[in-house]
Amino acid sequence: MKTIIEPFRIKMVEPIRMTTVEERRGFLEEAEHNLFLIAAENVIIDLLTDSGTAAMSDAQWAGIMRGDESYAGARSFYRFQEKVQEITGFTQVIPTHQGRAAERILFGLLGGPGRVIPSNTHFDTTRANIESQGSEAADLVIAAGLDPGSLYPFKGNMDVGRLEELIRRVGPGQIPVCMLTVTNNSGGGQPVSMDNIRRTREVLNRHGIPLFLDACRFAENAYFIKRRESGYGERSCKDIAREMFSCADGCTMSAKKDALVNIGGFLAMNDEELARRARNVLIVTEGFPTYGGLAGRDLEAIAQGLEEVLHEDYLAYRIRTAEYVGEKLEAAGVPFVKPPGGHAIYLDARAFAPHIPPREFPGQAIACALYVEGGVRSCEIGSVMFGRTDPQTGTHLAPPLELVRLAFPRRVYTQSHFDYVIEVILKVHAGRSSLRGMRITYEPPALRHFTARYGYR
Numbered sequence: 001m002k003t004i005i006e007p008f009r010i011k012m013v014e015p016i017r018m019t020t021v022e023e024r025r026g027f028l029e030e031a032e033h034n035l036f037l038i039a040a041e042n043v044i045i046d047l048l049t050d051s052g053t054a055a056m057s058d059a060q061w062a063g064i065m066r067g068d069e070s071y072a073g074a075r076s077f078y079r080f081q082e083k084v085q086e087i088t089g090f091t092q093v094i095p096t097h098q099g100r101a102a103e104r105i106l107f108g109l110l111g112g113p114g115r116v117i118p119s120n121t122h123f124d125t126t127r128a129n130i131e132s133q134g135s136e137a138a139d140l141v142i143a144a145g146l147d148p149g150s151l152y153p154f155k156g157n158m159d160v161g162r163l164e165e166l167i168r169r170v171g172p173g174q175i176p177v178c179m180l181t182v183t184n185n186s187g188g189g190q191p192v193s194m195d196n197i198r199r200t201r202e203v204l205n206r207h208g209i210p211l212f213l214d215a216c217r218f219a220e221n222a223y224f225i226k227r228r229e230s231g232y233g234e235r236s237c238k239d240i241a242r243e244m245f246s247c248a249d250g251c252t253m254s255a256k257k258d259a260l261v262n263i264g265g266f267l268a269m270n271d272e273e274l275a276r277r278a279r280n281v282l283i284v285t286e287g288f289p290t291y292g293g294l295a296g297r298d299l300e301a302i303a304q305g306l307e308e309v310l311h312e313d314y315l316a317y318r319i320r321t322a323e324y325v326g327e328k329l330e331a332a333g334v335p336f337v338k339p340p341g342g343h344a345i346y347l348d349a350r351a352f353a354p355h356i357p358p359r360e361f362p363g364q365a366i367a368c369a370l371y372v373e374g375g376v377r378s379c380e381i382g383s384v385m386f387g388r389t390d391p392q393t394g395t396h397l398a399p400p401l402e403l404v405r406l407a408f409p410r411r412v413y414t415q416s417h418f419d420y421v422i423e424v425i426l427k428v429h430a431g432r433s434s435l436r437g438m439r440i441t442y443e444p445p446a447l448r449h450f451t452a453r454y455g456y457r
């Protein structure tokens with residue numbers, strides 16, 4: 001059959017509260033135009049993030065009941081550790097309450113002033129955790145990864161030439177670790193090819209630099225490799241994921257994405273000495289090494305989720321969802337990052353609202369309009385999230401892309417929900433000439449998108 005269906009039945013539902021355009025206008029004003037500050041109850045379709053928003057399976061809920069809540073050596077920890085070892089091959093497994101806790105521990109140990117940590121593209125918290133250690137976060141994605149229209153199949157790839165150049169310029173001693181984000185979240189959820197992971201590895205090997213995967217969406221990346229890279233079509237996604245991890249020395253993981261749970265993460269690696277130091281930090285900030293800030297039940301749910309996320313029917317449905325939305329947007333001439341990513345559709349805000357310059361946050365203006373029009377909550381990934389003001393000249397330094405991400409919670413929304421989202425996007429696109437630029441009226445010192453306030457120009 002050609003129709004790819006949601007490969008699950010729904011046995012528990014959560015009602016959606018409907019609101020009117022007028023009501024939403026009021027809610028947005030109360031939130032000073034920051035969509036993070038809107039009560040979820042006042043959102044109809046919540047595509048703010050795919051993080052921690054998955055629906056768990058019956059088997060995961062059963063695992064929740066089985067959770068062993070012993071402080072030390074819980075049965076649930078051993079199940080979790082075994083599953084992470086099976087999929088990643090890494091011997092040292094350290095649970096954390098979410099991805100950024102793993103990042104903070106890793107960069108706390110390896111970062112420091114003068115150090116540079118390259119990646120294809122660091123996501124917001126990763127960059128913030130690197131910069132808070134006084135290190136520099138360098139984004140070295142290939143040129144196609146910054147071209148929303150390019151159909152290159154692996155737009156998340158690292159530019160290995162630029163990586164070599166960076167190593168030559170700053171010296172390998174200043175680069176304690178190199179990251180690869182799979183899939184590349186800031187660049188449109190685009191995958192990294194196995195060939196690119198290997199070539200990155202080879203360059204790093206020559207200089208004795210370890211490679212860590214930011215593995216949040218490793219299963220989606222594995223599925224893209226299966227579909228797009230020659231030689232992988234007949235391999236299982238689990239096998240492909242194992243091969244991806246086998247090229248790395250460790251990983252940070254937000255289990256809130258491809259482990260299909262609502263909270264959790266881990267840091268994993270082979271280096272026993274580094275892991276010993278990481279556990280010492282963990283005990284101070286997160287908890288004892290067999291729970292790391294999580295409940296035993298959370299560890300059970302992660303172990304089960306890691307198994308389920310690699311099911312091919314699930315991944316086929318998952319990737320098809322973004323493709324489906326992409327096809328409808330393409331037919332209507334709405335600009336977005338092509339080909340569609342694994343976990344989201346990213347509208348190209350520069351092309352969508354070319355009359356709004358980056359310093360007036362075109363992505364934020366579109367995100368606000370999507371909310372008012374249809375109660376759809378999305379997330380700006382552009383000048384709000386990654387833009388900076390030059391301290392010397394006061395001019396706006398724009399990131400390479402101005403995007404609005406509509407991220408898809410896993411196993412939560414059906415095809416008709418997405419048909420509704422498409423209708424809302426098309427309506428906002430039709431009225432795009434009336435979108436107005438915005439300005440920031442309050443901004444915190446770091447990660448400003450979460451708590452900033454805005455007004456219209």
Ligand code: P70
Binds near residue numbers: 125181214
């Ligand atoms: C997202 C969330 C989290 C993330 C990630 C990558 C590649 C590490 C982390 C941190 C964050 C977010 C953004 C906008 C709105 C809501 C939430 N990404 N690496 O949605 O993991 O959140 O568990 O600390 O994407 O992409 P964690």
